[in-house]
Amino acid sequence: MSTIKKEWVHEDWAVVILGASIIVISLLGFLLPVPNFNWESLSVLNTDIFNIKNLEILLMQFVLVIAVAILGAFLTGKSIKHLLIVFPVVYLLTILALLLAGNDFVKSINLEAVIFSLSIGLLIGNFFKIPAWFRAALSTELYVKIGLVLLGTSVIFSDILKAGSLGLVQALLVVLSVWYFAFWLCKKLKIDQELTMMISSAVSICGVSAAIATSGAIQGNSKKLSYVISMVLITAIPMMIFMPYLAQYFGLSQEVTGAWLGGSIDTTGAVVASGSLVGEEALKISTIVKFSQNVLLGLAAFAISIYWSFTQTKNNEAGRPEKPTLKIIWDRFPKFVIGFIAASLIFSFLVPTETVSTVKGSLKNLQGLWFALAFTSIGLETNFKDLFAENSKQPFYAFLIAQVFNVVVTLVIAYFLFG
Template identity: 70%
Template sequence: MSVKSKPFTLHEDWAVVILGALVIVLSLFFYIVPVPVFKWRNTTELMSVVLTAGNLKIVLIQFVFVCFIGIAGARITGKSVRNFVAGFPFVYLLTIIALLIAGNSTMRSLNLEAVIFSLVIGLVIGNFFKLPQWFRDMLSTELFVKIGLVLLGTTIIFSDILKAGSLGLIQALIVVLSVWYFAFWLCRKFKIDDDLTMMISSAVSICGVSAAIATSGAIKGDPKKLSYVISMVLITAIPMMIFMPYIANYFNFPQEVTGAWLGGSIDTTGAVVASGSLVGEEALKISTIVKFSQNVLLGIAAFAISIYWSYRKTDGADTVEKPTLKVIWDRFPKFVLAFVAASLLFSFAVSAETAAGVKDSLKNMQNAWFTLAFTSIGLETNFKDLFKNENKKPLYAFLLAQLFNVIITLIIAFILFN
């Protein structure tokens, strides 16, 4: 009697390492996925630039490429390839709608990123329509997020630390360390769970959305909690982006100090650039340098958090133990190694000309994976989960940590840049 062999499968983290490497290798040596246009100001521009046959063809090419990687991911992680092929086009279509909304000039001026729209669209559909179980099982949120994180590593260039300047790097180190530990202590005082504590601390202190996503991946965090943290980041960035430049102008802060303050305390890069532009050219330059310095620290922070979490957490318990190196290795999120490897590759092995040629494509692919992930999070999240009473404590902790961030960053900016 013949015995049917069990198909070969990999743990999701190792699958992400392979798939992320595959995207990078294909981009470097075989095919650069073209970048579709999603930016538009009015209906005329939407029809004549975004919804043209040429641009829609590029969107289709991107779909085929991403779908191919997704099918490979479903196959090697043991998920149903048939269900993925049947359900993924719908998820991709929702993601494209989110990118189109975010591409509007009004939304861009408010710094509303595509991930927030993909999350909202997913939430609406997931809560008002009954989705079949096979479709929910098909959603590969963690896979999408982690592939995006590996591609994020290609933008974290170590040589750019030098370009950021000594003062910008010093401020970034002080702010990240002090704000992270304050937020961590505050969350402990509020008795917030470990997942949210780590995500809030990283989001407030490092670089907002990217830091929250990287931390969630490193600690295998709950995607629903991640969506809540990112919603807080994006919502608070808007009033900060608008009012902080006016506060600086009212008190006649020097442009250098204002730029360092904006760059060190506003959590999203787009909001930093927008607010720096409201102040002046020098403020814009300094704010970008400081923010860039914080972004560079993301890789180091993700690696440190991964080791801490692997060492501290036990399987099914919250007690502290001293595991062996083998246990730490087994728990360590392997995608972080791919993230660091991608950063090292583009920092020291890939020529500047080659990196410049694939930069936009890889950045676009990274954004696509993140947006797909948040569409999936929305589709599998219940509205009620985001607005329970216990969610008030994380909100209070986040706002207080952000207030501390604003104050301590202003003090450091005056000391270093005045």
């Protein structure tokens, strides 16, 4: 007879606790060195990746993340026994993805590690039969939300304000216009409400992070979230590669190009990679615009959770819809957003600049690792046969149309603000 483990705290609060613990440990001076994954074509065995020092760093990294994962499983009532079997497998697959992404040629074409981690997970998840207990032990949302809390440490308001208010103005205009258009389009195509909210946020705000934050705000279906994430990554790659060349063809300035890339490409890593292809000024502006959209992530998740509480009401005994109380709104609010905003405010206004510079490398590495672990898990638990059987092609068409609208509108706004 199976026993039900006690959930000590809700997953969103567990994420805040875990993310805060990592940040506090870093601020106290325990800085995990960044492992080396760089290697030239056909010479991976001749690099420093497999020397004792780098392997020790990888082992230290593993000990830290599995300790956090075990604590997360304990707090949320998941099986620690299964975690101890599953997590090392996910970690090793993720390290393989990071190794592939560290190749010089791969870096030259700007492919991110999360693309490899998702691909590896999808290959295994779709060509091999994975036991149900293995899938159940994959804490995808826990890992990605920890990454989102750590992402807050890199959203520094002073850096954004140094570039002036234009980045924030563009981010606000793009998010509002593109979100509303995507929402309207999904309604016209009769797409269900959960997918509508996730697609609208993913296209308009910041891709994968926004989709996950929205899913948390509406307590969305994880399979639908996987569908949206897959669409984001599929479209981000060609946009990342071809948009800089389109900007060059049309003779756009670096400022306009950077604002265009930062406002329309959905993943932060792809924005940085694409901006670096154009030049330093384009890289700077594109990063500022994307960070400005990241700042809006918390506000958007808050607004979406309130909207969802008012529109998705249940009927009472008399058959009338119940009005959402403040308690219902608070219960549905994604608590990890508090961690994201708190981390951003603390690192922007309370932590000395010198300390931020000291810890940012280690925290950024851990942030990227948690995202990569999450994408490996998403791939392992996603079966394309089930995914496309449950969802029509309409959401994909809606996403593509909304993305085209996003590219055009963002270019117009960027031209008027930065041209």
